[in-house]
Amino acid sequence: xxxxxxxxxxxxxxxxxxxxxxxxxxxxxxxxxxxxxxxxxxxxxxxxxxxxxxxxxxxxxxxxxxxxxxxxxxxxxxxxxxxxxxxxxxxxxxxxxxxxxxxxxxxxxxxxxxxxxxxxxxxxxxxxxxxxxxxxxxxxxxxxxxxxxxxxxxxxxxxxxxxxxxxxxxxxxxxxxxxxxxxxxxxxxxxxxx
Ligand code: AMP
Ligand code: MG
Numbered sequence: 025x026x027x028x029x030x031x032x033x034x035x036x037x038x039x040x041x042x043x044x045x046x047x048x049x050x051x052x053x054x055x056x057x058x059x060x061x062x063x064x065x066x067x068x069x070x071x072x073x074x075x076x077x078x079x080x081x082x083x084x085x086x087x088x089x090x091x092x093x094x095x096x097x098x099x100x101x102x103x104x105x106x107x108x109x110x111x112x113x114x115x116x117x118x119x120x121x122x123x124x125x126x127x128x129x130x131x132x133x134x135x136x137x138x139x140x141x142x143x144x145x146x147x148x149x150x151x152x153x154x155x156x157x158x159x160x161x162x163x164x165x166x167x168x169x170x171x172x173x174x175x176x177x178x179x180x181x182x183x184x185x186x187x188x189x190x191x192x193x194x195x196x197x198x199x200x201x202x203x204x205x206x207x208x209x210x211x212x213x214x215x216x217x218x
Contacts, residue, residue, distance in 0.1 A: 026182060027174045030146040030189040039153035041186045042067075047074060049163040049177045050150050051191030052142040054115050054200050054217050055170040056177050057086070057160030058185065059150070065127040068159050072129075074184035077166045082132040083159040084117050084200070085139045088151035096126050096137055096157060104205050113143035115196050115217030119204035130159050140200055146191035162199065163188075172197050 028034045030051070038048045045067040048059050058074060060067035062085045072079055085096055090112065093099075097120040104118065122137035131137050139157075142148065151158050162170035163177040163185070171177045174190035182188070201216035 026185065027178050027188045027190050030191040032149075034187075034189060035146065035149045036153055038150055038187050038189050039155075042150070042154040042156065042158065045070075046186040047071065047184065048150070049174070049181065049185045049188040050147055050158075050160075051174070051189065051194060052086070052144045052147045053194055053196045054142070054198060055172055055194050056163040056174065057147070057158070058163035058177075058181065059086070059158040059160040061154065062086075062130055062157040062159035063125060063127065064156075065129045068127060068129045071159065071161065074181060075161060075164070075166050077161060079129070080132050081161075082134055082138060083130050083161055085126070085130065085137060085157040085159055086147065086151055087139060087141050087157050088148045090141070092157065093139065096123055096139060097121055098123055099205065101205065101208075103208075103210075107203070107210075111218060112141040113148065114141070115143070115200040116140065117200040117202045117216075119202060119213060136204070138202065144191065146189060150189065170199060
C-alpha cells in the first residue's frame with residue numbers, strides 16, 4: 025500500500041518523484057490524477073503504459089499559476105482571459121495552440137494543448153513544488169471508472185505508481201469540462217464538472 029496522507033512533507037517528496045521522472049497519483053477537485061512531469065516525454069510515456077491508454081488520446085497539463093500559461097500556449101485573447109478569470113482554478117480545461125516546449129507525446133501530435141488549473145490545495149502545492157506542469161489523466165486503467173478516492177487508485181494502479189497522495193474525496197467527482205478555442209470561437213469538446 026503506497027498511500028500517503030498529503031501534508032507539506034509528503035507533497036515535497038511527491039514533487040521530488042515528479043522531478044525525477046516518476047509517477048504520482050494526486051487528488052484534484054474533479055477526480056484523482058495520474059501525474060508525471062509534463063515536459064519529460066519519458067515520464068509521460070509511463071502514464072500511457074500504466075493506464076494502457078492509447079497514444080492517440082492526449083493528456084491535460086495541470087498548472088498552478090496563471091503566469092505559466094504563456095510558456096505552454098501562444099494564445100493571447102481577451103475572451104480566453106475572461107474565461108480563465110472566471111473559472112480558474114476550477115474544472116475547466118482549455119484546448120489552445122501549444123508552444124514548442126510541450127512534447128508531442130502530451131498532445132498526441134496535435135498542434136494544440138489542453139491546460140487546466142485545478143481547484144485543490146494539494147494539487148496546486150504539488151505542481152508548485154515540482155516546478156513543472158503536471159500531465160495527468162484520471163488515475164484508473166483505460167476504460168474503467170475514474171477514481172475519486174485514494175483507495176480506488178491503490179486498488180487498480182497501486183503497483184504502477186511511485187506514490188499515491190491522499191487528499192480525501194474529490195468534491196466534484198466528474199472530469200473537467202473541455203472547451204477548445206479555435207479561430208475566435210469556443211467549442212465544447214466534453215461536458216464535465218463546470
Ligand atoms: P482525461 O481523459 O480526463 O485526461 O482528458 C483528456 C481528454 O482531453 C482527451 O481524451 C481529449 O478528449 C481531450 N484533449 C486533450 N488534449 C486535447 C487536444 N490537444 N485537442 C483536443 N482534445 C484534447
Ligand atoms: Mg479518464
